Amino acid sequence: MITNSKTIIVSNRLPVKITEENGEYILSPSEGGLATGLGSVYKRNNNIWIGWPGIEIPEHRQAEVTEKLAGLNLIPVFLSNEEISLYYEGFSNEVLWPVFHYLVTYANFEQAYWDSYKTVNEKFKAVTLNHLNSDDIIWIHDYQLLLLPCLIRSEQQEVTIGFFQHIPFPSFEIFRLIPWREQLIAGMLGADLLGFHTFDDARHFLSAASRLSSSNLSDNILIYKNRQVVVEAFPMGIDAEKFDKLTRTEKVARYTSSFKASLKNVKTILTIDRLDYSKGILQRLQAFELLLQLHPEYIGKLALYMIVVPSRDTVPRYKELKDQIDQLVGNINARFRTINWVPVHYFYRSFSVEFLSAIYSTADICLVTPMRDGMNLVSKEYVASRSNGDGVLILSEMAGASKELNEALIVNPNDIGNIMEAIVQAINMSPEEQHKRIKSMRAIVNKFNIHLWVKNFMDKLNEVKSMQESLHTK
Numbered sequence: 001m002i003t004n005s006k007t008i009i010v011s012n013r014l015p016v017k018i019t020e021e022n023g024e025y026i027l028s029p030s031e032g033g034l035a036t037g038l039g040s041v042y043k044r045n046n047n048i049w050i051g052w053p054g055i056e057i058p059e060h061r062q063a064e065v066t067e068k069l070a071g072l073n074l075i076p077v078f079l080s081n082e083e084i085s086l087y088y089e090g091f092s093n094e095v096l097w098p099v100f101h102y103l104v105t106y107a108n109f110e111q112a113y114w115d116s117y118k119t120v121n122e123k124f125k126a127v128t129l130n131h132l133n134s135d136d137i138i139w140i141h142d143y144q145l146l147l148l149p150c151l152i153r154s155e156q157q158e159v160t161i162g163f164f165q166h167i168p169f170p171s172f173e174i175f176r177l178i179p180w181r182e183q184l185i186a187g188m189l190g191a192d193l194l195g196f197h198t199f200d201d202a203r204h205f206l207s208a209a210s211r212l213s214s215s216n217l218s219d220n221i222l223i224y225k226n227r228q229v230v231v232e233a234f235p236m237g238i239d240a241e242k243f244d245k246l247t248r249t250e251k252v253a254r255y256t257s258s259f260k261a262s263l264k265n266v267k268t269i270l271t272i273d274r275l276d277y278s279k280g281i282l283q284r285l286q287a288f289e290l291l292l293q294l295h296p297e298y299i300g301k302l303a304l305y306m307i308v309v310p311s312r313d314t315v316p317r318y319k320e321l322k323d324q325i326d327q328l329v330g331n332i333n334a335r336f337r338t339i340n341w342v343p344v345h346y347f348y349r350s351f352s353v354e355f356l357s358a359i360y361s362t363a364d365i366c367l368v369t370p371m372r373d374g375m376n377l378v379s380k381e382y383v384a385s386r387s388n389g390d391g392v393l394i395l396s397e398m399a400g401a402s403k404e405l406n407e408a409l410i411v412n413p414n415d416i417g418n419i420m421e422a423i424v425q426a427i428n429m430s431p432e433e434q435h436k437r438i439k440s441m442r443a444i445v446n447k448f449n450i451h452l453w454v455k456n457f458m459d460k461l462n463e464v465k466s467m468q469e470s471l472h473t474k
């Protein structure tokens, strides 16, 4: 049967970002895992991706940008600076982000944020409906668009809608603190399939939904407004093959050898994060400081390479965190550095994937200690980049990835002493043990890759839809 049906991906950000240089709009591909994974979807047939291009585009130039993006199967949703401030920085990143990461005291429950969140979700609805045929499949992503499934459903009863949340879903006792909790749950329940990274996130959502909506729950299926809504865990993977192959390219080899030459027998610990208080950057620095204090034998022999990628720095908490990191790094370096050794090499910027590949494949230890993280793809990228089979991953038990990467040294990110001990264990781990652990984790990262993640989600969505249709025809 020939069908014209297409898949529409909707997320807050498009997989390309627009920047302005001398009045010209420049498009650059985003390196994110999602863009890679869904690249195989939106670049095919007449499929499309709908999202915000990353900056405010004045009205008189919107047609030009729309046309530029159309060639890439991308459809923009234009946001004003006020909407960026209230919906994106405000409700998404000053309400949902902190609450969903269990940092409730960081949340600002401003009515104006909520009003704008509703307006912008409506904007996404309007753009989606403009491009929608009734037999299309819609796949909505993440916490910025929690109301969108229901908004679309109310206009198109039969359309297929999948939703995936990339950040944790908190326990009901936390979620219930949000003043607009019922509306958020109702928004999500417009989907046919709701996906989360872990079983615990799915369980928390089911618990909140069955308490806050008039739905009936049986296993992982909610019956809501006479429809079945299926809730399941789909742990996201990475393009493991790409990371493995990259380490053998000429460009990466050049970076690797110059990086190694600069190290002069100093062992390296690597950390890479977006600037975010959920990532446990300060606690990790404190653990490293404690290590140098209690184990002076490592002074001059071990260095921390810390990459912090700028993010959301217009949100006050992020600005504050940046200052705290700058200060702590300064203190540690001032206290422990010697004439020819620096303890913390701190970079506040983003790097090319080739540079990251070189640093991933060189670092002896990768330290990933978020206070709370939906999945954490850095841990998987490190494992996939260890083509030689050695290296040690230290991983927070609060990251979704810790459910899969059991052979990492698992730590409690609040326990500075525990992180320090794990670093000591990692430094002293025999090559045999390193190989055994990395091998087992590589098998997992290779098998449960991003392509399988996309396939599993799409297959399940089709299955859910067929199940619903067969129920209706009975």
Ligand code: G6P
Residues within 6 Å of the ligand: 013, 142, 143, 166, 167, 311, 312
């Ligand atoms: C997390 C979220 C994404 C978000 C990304 C970058 O991974 O789950 O939805 O796009 O952070 O954050 P930003 O605010 O720059 O889009």
